[in-house]
Amino acid sequence: MSLTRPMRLLGVLLTLGSMLLLAAGCWDRAEINELALIMASGIDWEDGMWVATASIAQTTGQPSGTGQASGPTGPSRQAFVVSARGATVSEAQQNLRLFLARRPRWDHASALIIGEAAAKRGIAEILDLWTRSEAMRTTTMIGLVRGKAQEFIVEAQLGIETMLGVTLPGILRLGNPMGISAVITAHRMIRTLSSESHASLVPLFGLVAQPQSPPPATGAPPPQATTEGSPAGARQRTATDPSSLVQQGRYLPPAVPLAVAQLQGTGIILEDRLVGYLDLYATRGVFWVTSPPNNAVIPVSGPGPSELPQLSVLIEDVRREITVSAEKADLRLLVTASLETQIPFQLEEMGVVGPHAVGAEEKLVQIAEEVAGHIEGEIRAALEATQPLGADVFGFAVMLNRQRKKDWERIRDRWHEIYGHLPVSIKVEVKLVETGMTIGPPSTTGLRDQHAGGSEVPGDTGGFDGPGSSKSSSNSGSRATKGTGGYPRWVK
């Protein structure tokens, strides 16, 4: 088609004109100063209503404690927290706009905290919303709290990070190599819950006073795993805890302890409901099977007479061989670990390293057996906590379907019941491959000997009488640095 010159000119002008009009903006324009960026959110169930809480980034003005006015001397917090109710989760979220002059954006909400009541009621609606709506992201981390998510978000004071949405995934990310946590995103939770086992773990957070009491130790004797909300691992703040005053905008002396978020274990979700909790000890018991740690420290007492943990064993690699049938499950873990000393003298005194490491191999085997026993204990603790609930958080059903499809077809409808009584044999083989980057403990006592005017005779045990020392030890080279130029005596 050939156009005349005026027509062409008209066409060009129309094109340019329409481009100018269209380039000016669109329906979906999002000016940054018109947005409320939600960094973390919470969902609660209260009085038959859903409660949505949003922690919104403070992008303008002086950071304040909460949505309510905070005292000028209160702690700096770059979040504005609002809550709203609704008959559905979506409506509750929409009602947040009653408090906002800006359009809420959920793209950056990297943490979703679910309150205990909401989790017990069922999280299917929440997960459905998070996958159905384009505004939500399935990479959002999901966590649980005992009590209300709203209180957790409001009261949690942040340390290094300024946003709860950064702190919580960070805690989980660091805990992952330790085998005590995993970043459970909405996507991952749905994938696990829709698998054959229909059970998943969710990280459990709590608030503790700062400075805090020691967290539940993974290496300590296993605490009682609970199946309902219980004080174990729950908020450890006292009634006089002043951190709530911060939220009310009252004056808070800087020295008063604050509430910080702490990872306290996991919640057990079966189908879509919270049915129980695991402490950190049992949580790692599950992760040994599902997502083994590669940087976990296991404290063991070692070959010495002490019952208390004296040595640390660093788990570096775990290979799993898992066979599941309708009658039983066989777990075999091949663990590669290295030995570390928590107390510098112990390794040598135990004869594991050093010039007098007579029978070190047997002692290493002894340590490895103790580590294996510890790992088995953690797995047993997890089994004991989950089997009565019928919550197959190990994913044995998934393995059974993959390994023995016909067996699975036969029992799939009774799986929860079968899992409750499934005999599980556990075999852990630990191989200690390294003993750290040194061949002996640091020569701290040599100087002490020098100052104390100790013996200069090589081989003299020296005069260190402090706690943890053993005078009877004759092979303590670290205490015999005199005469070797300050080096351990086996160094020529």
Place this chain on the structure above:
Amino acid sequence: MDGTGPTYITLWQLFVLAVGVLMGTSTLLPAGVPAGRDAWLAVLVALSVGLVLTALWQRLIDGVAAANRRSPPGGQEQAEKRPPAGRVWIVAFGPVVGRIVAALYFVHFVHWSAAVLRNMTTLIGLEVLPRTPTPVILVPFVGLAVWSISQGIEGTGRLAEVVIPIAFIASGLILLLALLTPGLVDMGQLLPLFERGYRPFLHGVLLAVSFPFAELVAFIPIALSLRDPSRAATPMRWAMVVTGLLLAMQEVRNIAVLGVHEAVRFLYPGLAVNELIELGRVVQRIEAIAIAVWINAGFIKLTVIMLAATSCVQEILDLRERRHLPPVIAAIGLVAGALAAGLYSTAGELALFAMDVWVVYAPLFQIAIPAIALVSLRMRQRQLQPDAGTIMAGTATPGRSGRRSGVSPGGRAGRPPYRTKR
């Protein structure tokens, strides 16, 4: 282009156009979904079926091209002026049945265009411009397609030469990124094989055959725009192989990342996977790239299907000059746009239609009618051989006997059987 001369495409252009049609929406909507965990395997089996189908289409193209060469519509003097595409079904079935078949194909192509448009606008509306009214997305999309098609197949081919290689490479890279993201892929999700038996697997194969491999049926009229239509099958086969492998790998990725239940539940599982890609907290939120790929490839697919619809109108109305086509194309765009907006109440309904109805309805046009057309063409050739040794097919207004039979006894030297429409 002066609007009257013939437009031709090269084999490479046919290849990229075919890749565009295969990638267009099938990378967005997964193929072989009913097969569950075995969707990737269903895609590979469907690929082999698709390769066989190209032989059927090639024979039909050869027969039609030979007939057109022997008796070009409008006579030899008109041959240089007419658009080379079109005139398939009248050649194969005769003027009456051929027009009915062309009308059926027209309805099929328009409906298919509407489905593609609906998918594209839904994607943009859900993910990119959620607050923008659908007509504001739809109208520019249709307008651009109409303008592109009015330039002929050559323009679309050249556009595809630029767009499709980039889209294909980007799709491959996105696939690779998903596989490289730590902790994202669980290949165990692909097990066990044939979990739900063979019936769902066969359903998946049939769906994957009809969507997308057999969709290359749209190229039957377009392949006549090649200078040598007898080589049309080669680029189509290569397109099927490379895209089929990409689709199979995408199915593997979708299932390994999302799990089979989620891969089936999501309307656009590829998009859901792309949201999860995160490499070192640096490479993330790459959905924009994927959406750009889908929109570009989808646009190529839309233009090819609308071109095929236009060729049907050409056959029915015996339109031979390109300057007659823009109003037709605009009308097709209008109808397709209206259908896209109103035919399906939700995108989920369209997805269910694709899974349950398309799998039965589309093979009629993709396999059954082309096979019947081939048989019919052979029979007509055989009938004519004793008399004239050739057929004069595609007669729009031949003599009375020709109108009945669709065949002119005049042979190569006979009177041009077509009345020139101006």
